[in-house]
Amino acid sequence: MTSPVPQWVEPTADERAEIERLVDAVKHADGVSAWSESALLDLATPTGHGRHLVVRDDGGGLVAWAHVDAGEPDDVVVELGVAPGARRHGVATALAREIRADPSVRPGHARVWAHGERPGSTALAASQGLHRDRELWMMRRPADTGPLPPPRAAEGITIGALRVGQDEPDVVAVNARAFAWHPEQGAMTVDDVRRREQEPWFDAAGFLLARDDASGRLLGFHWTKVHPDGARDGGPVGEVYVVGVDPEAQGRGLGGVLTLAGLHHLAGRGLDEVILYVEADNAPAVATYRRLGFEVDATDVSFGLPG
Numbered sequence: 001m002t003s004p005v006p007q008w009v010e011p012t013a014d015e016r017a018e019i020e021r022l023v024d025a026v027k028h029a030d031g032v033s034a035w036s037e038s039a040l041l042d043l044a045t046p047t048g049h050g051r052h053l054v055v056r057d058d059g060g061g062l063v064a065w066a067h068v069d070a071g072e073p074d075d076v077v078v079e080l081g082v083a084p085g086a087r088r089h090g091v092a093t094a095l096a097r098e099i100r101a102d103p104s105v106r107p108g109h110a111r112v113w114a115h116g117e118r119p120g121s122t123a124l125a126a127s128q129g130l131h132r133d134r135e136l137w138m139m140r141r142p143a144d145t146g147p148l149p150p151p152r153a154a155e156g157i158t159i160g161a162l163r164v165g166q167d168e169p170d171v172v173a174v175n176a177r178a179f180a181w182h183p184e185q186g187a188m189t190v191d192d193v194r195r196r197e198q199e200p201w202f203d204a205a206g207f208l209l210a211r212d213d214a215s216g217r218l219l220g221f222h223w224t225k226v227h228p229d230g231a232r233d234g235g236p237v238g239e240v241y242v243v244g245v246d247p248e249a250q251g252r253g254l255g256g257v258l259t260l261a262g263l264h265h266l267a268g269r270g271l272d273e274v275i276l277y278v279e280a281d282n283a284p285a286v287a288t289y290r291r292l293g294f295e296v297d298a299t300d301v302s303f304g305l306p307g
Contacts, residue, residue, distance in 0.1 A: 002058055003090070003094075004055045004063075004064070004089065004090055004091045004094040004095075005055070005094070006053050006054065006055050006064075006066075006094055006095050006098040007053070007054055007055070007056075008051065008052065008053050009052050009053075009054055010052070011043070011052055013046075015054075015062075016043055016044065018062050019043060019052075019054070019062065019065050020043070021062075022062050022063075022064075022065055022081070022083055023035060023040065023065075023081070025083055025084065026081040026082070026083065026084070029084040030116060030118055031116070032115050032116030032118070032298060033115060034079060034080065034081030034115055034116075034121075035067060035079045035081065035115070036079060036113065036115070038069070038184065039067040039069065039079050041195060041196075042067065042069065043067065045195070049069070049070075049071045050067050050068060050069045050070075050071075051067070051068040051069075051070065051104075052065065052066070052067060052068075053065070053066040053068065053080075053095060053098060053099065054066075055082075055086075055091050055094065055095065057086065062083070063082060063083045063085075063086035063091060064080065064081065064082040064083065064086065064091045064092070064095055065080065065081060066078060066079070066080035066095050066099060067079050067080070068099060068102070068104070068105065070104040070105075072183075072187070073104070073106075073109065074109045075109065075110075075111070075183050076104055076105050076106070076109060076110040076111070077110075077111060077112075077113065077184075078099055078105070078110060078111070078112045078113070079112070079113050079115070080092065080095050080096075080099075080112070082095075087120065092120070092124050093124070093127070096124060096128050100128070100305070105305065106305075107305050107306060107307045108304075108305065108306065108307025109305075109307075110304070110305040111130075111133060111134075111302045111303060111304045111305065112125065112130060112302070112303045112305070113300060113301070113302055113303075114300065114301045114302075114303060115300045116298055116299070116300065117298075117299045117300065117301050121301075122301075125301075125303040128305075129306060130303035130304060130305060130306070131303065131304050131306055132301055132302075132303055132304075133302050133303065133304040134279070134280075134301070134302035135279070135280035135281070135299055135300070135301055135302075136277055136278070136279060136280065136299070136300040136301075136302070137277065137278050137279075137280045137286070137296050137297075137298075137299055137300075138275055138276070138277055138296070138297050138298040138299070138300070139275065139276050139277075139278060139286075139289050139294040139295060139296055139297060140273070140274070140275045140294060140295060140297035141263075141272075141273065141274045141275075141292065141293045141294045141295075142232065142273055142293075143231070143232075143233075143272040143273040145272075145293035146293065148260065148263050148264060148267060148292070149260060149292070151257075151260055151261060151264050152253070152256065152257045152260055153257070154210070154252055154253060154254055154257045156212060156213045156214065157210050157211065157212060157213065157219060157252075157254065157257075158210070158211055158213055159208050159209065159210050159211075159257075159258070159261050160208070160209055160211070161204050161205045161206075161207060161208065161209070162204045162207035162208075162209055162221075163204075164197060164204050167209060167218070168190045168193045168194060169190055170209075170218040171193060171209070171218065171221055171244075172188060172189060172190050172193060173218075174218050174219070174220065174221065174244055174245075174246045175188050175221075175242070175244045176188070177246055177247055177248075178220070178244035178245055178246060178247065179244060182279075185242065201225055201226050201227065201228075203224075203226065205265070206223070206224035206225070206226070206262070206265050206266070206269075207221065207222075207223045207224070208221060208222045208223075208224070208258060208261050208262055208265065209221045210254055210257070210258055218246070219245065219246050219248075219249040219252075219254060220243070220244055220245035220246060220249060220254045220255070220258050221242070221243070221244055221258065222240070222242070222243045222258040222259060222261060222262035223241045223242040223243075223262075224238060224239065224240065224241055224262045224265060224266055225238070225239040225241040226238055226239070226266070226269070226271060227239060227275075230275065231273045232273065236271060237271065237273050237274065237275055238263075238266035238269070238271035238273065238274040238275070239274065239275050239276060240259065240262060240263070240274060240275075240276035241276075243255060243258055243259055243262070245258070255288070256288060259288070259292070260292075263292070274294075275297065276289065276294065277300075280299070
């Protein structure tokens with residue numbers, strides 16, 4: 001392969017399908033996707049806001065893709081991956097050089113995710129002088145952990161399933177308050193929810209809402225997810241996708257109630273193995289999940305571009 005030349009593109013439908021095949025090949029080789037759900041959803045949306053940088057080999061085959069999300073100019077997010085057979089040929093370095101030359105990628109206002117903290121990703125970050133600024137843990141509750149604690153009730157609160165087409169604005173409002181500190185989750189919009197409602201994995205029955213009996217106000221939610229694979233035996237695995245509690249409802253134990261409700265819902269579908277993602281420095285949440293039998297299984301690292 002001659003010197004790799006990255007190109008910015010607006011992918012056609014055929015090119016999107018080609019990128020999706022690359023995504024699958026990288027995941028199969030590494031055991032983890034190099035791109036987040038949000039990047040892949042953006043790829044699948046012709047009107048998506050992300051930018052796409054690709055590298056092709058001498059025969060025109062796609063060997064690398066970088067997704068650059070500059071929707072928030074002060075927090076530009078970069079994710080990239082290289083086909084297994086094209087590694088150690090300077091492809092990732094060429095991508096990094098081109099991305100850093102882009103005016104939207106400003107020092108101090110951009111970061112690169114290394115999903116699974118693969119050795120190659122860590123080496124690339126070091127070579128580019130990037131600094132480690134966040135860790136996101138994937139925690140797993142194995143199927144043989146044992147029975148879940150019994151479901152718990154919260155006085156004056158009823159838990160029910162999402163009503164599609166009605167509850168999305170309430171969910172987004174609670175989510176924004178619950179995750180005001182979180183750069184990705186706190187920015188979720190109604191359109192983001194509705195886009196995910198179109199995904200094959202979406203199940204309204206697994207989107208649990210907790211409302212105050214007296215006022216009907218939404219206090220919190222637990223959105224569960226089911227992956228067709230990812231369990232240790234290769235089968236389906238459940239996910240604690242998002243648990244959000246309105247700060248005004250804190251102190252009532254609602255987070256624990258909702259978490260257990262979602263886990264029992266997944267168990268009722270035959271999914272005793274469950275994963276979740278949590279900020280490594282969120283000590284209270286990590287402690288709660290450990291008590292439920294979750295342990296750290298993998299680490300995603302965000303590397304910041306120094307100012």
